[in-house]
Amino acid sequence: MSETDTHAREPRADKVATVAEITTKLNEARAVFVTEYRGMSVPDMADVRNALRPTDAQHVIYKNTLTKIALGNTDVTGLDQHLTGPTALTFVYGDVAGAAKALRDASKTQPLLVIKGGVLGDAELSADDVKALADLPSRDVLLANFAGALQAPLVKTAGLLQALPRNFAYGLNALIEKQAA
Structure with missing residues (x-):
C-alpha cells in the first residue's frame, strides 16, 4: 500500500469538523425537522431562515452523507429515511410548535419547500405529524x-x-x- 492510498482514506478536516458540528446540533436540539428545498432560490431560503429565527430554530443545509455519519454518533433515530435528495435540517432549540408553524407557513408561500418529517425528542415524526404540531x-x-x-x-x-x-x-x-x- 502506497503512502497516497493511506492518505486518501483519511477524512478531510473540513468534513470531520462538519460532522462534529452536526452531531453537536443534533444532541442540543429539542426537535429536528427535515425539508426538501429542490428548486428554491437563495433569497427564498433566506426567507425561510428569517421566519424560523424568532422561534430559536436554525434551517441549515448539510450533505446527506455527512448527516448520516453524524446521526451514527448520536442517539437520534428516524431521520435517515428522510435524507434523500436535496434536504435541509431545521434544528429547534426553542418553541417546537412555533418552529413547525413557521415551516408550515413558509411551505405555503414557498411551494418548493416540502416538509418530509423529523424527530421530537425520541419520537419520530412524519410530515403530517409536523403539520399537526404546527396547529398546536x-x-x-x-x-x-x-x-x-x-x-x-x-x-x-x-x-x-x-x-x-x-x-x-x-x-x-x-x-x-x-x-x-
Whole structure:
C-alpha cells in the first residue's frame, strides 16, 4: 500500500469538523425537522431562515452523507429515511410548535419547500405529524391558558369569602334599620 492510498482514506478536516458540528446540533436540539428545498432560490431560503429565527430554530443545509455519519454518533433515530435528495435540517432549540408553524407557513408561500418529517425528542415524526404540531398553540398561549385555569377557582373562592361578611353586614344594617323604624 502506497503512502497516497493511506492518505486518501483519511477524512478531510473540513468534513470531520462538519460532522462534529452536526452531531453537536443534533444532541442540543429539542426537535429536528427535515425539508426538501429542490428548486428554491437563495433569497427564498433566506426567507425561510428569517421566519424560523424568532422561534430559536436554525434551517441549515448539510450533505446527506455527512448527516448520516453524524446521526451514527448520536442517539437520534428516524431521520435517515428522510435524507434523500436535496434536504435541509431545521434544528429547534426553542418553541417546537412555533418552529413547525413557521415551516408550515413558509411551505405555503414557498411551494418548493416540502416538509418530509423529523424527530421530537425520541419520537419520530412524519410530515403530517409536523403539520399537526404546527396547529398546536404556542408555548406562551398554553402557559397563559394553564395560568387562567389555575386562577379561576381561586377567584371564585375569593368572591365567596368576600360575600359572607358583605352579606352579613347588609343583613345587620337591615335589622338595625327595622329596629329603628
